Amino acid sequence: MLMGSDGVSLTELCLEDWWWAKTNASECTAGDTNLPVFQQTRQWLAAYFAGGCPSIDSAPPLAPHGTPFQKEVWQLVAEIPYGQTVTYGELAAELAERRGGGRMAAQAVGGAVKHNPITIIVPCHRVVGAGRSFGGYGGRLDVKAELLEHEHVDLSRFDLGPMQQ
Structure with a gap:
């Protein structure tokens, strides 16, 4: 995973191969990789992947870059x-x-969700389409499915079709 920070807050958290990820990890983590915000992010992610349910309240300070509308949706x-x-x-x-x-148009909200720069902590993987639609994901749909399965979401209600591996 790649992390970005302004020195105090987390500005980006993504998988290396996401379509919008920085092409150079050192650009994304510019500066000291031992910043307190990165340590706190790693602790939050470790708790999440260990099966815990860390809340947004225990997350590092977040400062995603985006429009006021996008920030409203991400909140x-x-x-x-x-x-x-x-x-x-x-x-x-x-x-x-x-x-x-x-x-408010669902498509406008979908566009903002698609550009969420802080994945997992701002859980865009929890946003799905209507009916049996699984919706999209900035990473890959198989990653979205894995994250939702990790959270014990029943995926049988969705039409998953072939997913990118």
Whole structure:
């Protein structure tokens, strides 16, 4: 995994082969790889992959780069509980409600989710399509499936089709 920081907060966390990942890991982790934020990130990830349910409250300070709209969506995504999924449409409806009503397009929310620069901690893998649709994932769909299986989500309700390996 690649981590990026502004020296205090985590700005990026992704798998090396993700479509938007920095091409050079040293650019992503520019500076001291022993920064407290990187140590805290490694501890959070170790707890997660050991089967724990670390919360966003125990995460390192986060400072993802994005538009105000993207940051608003990512905040909603960060609130999705461990082991649960929500649809793009449900996120759009919640965002519209928090903004005081009106409508919000699920496609706009999907675009913001797709550009989430801090994976796993901001759990975009928990966002799925409507019905039996699995939705996309900035990494690979097989990784999304593995993360959801790790969280004991029943994937039998989704039409997974052939996934990239």
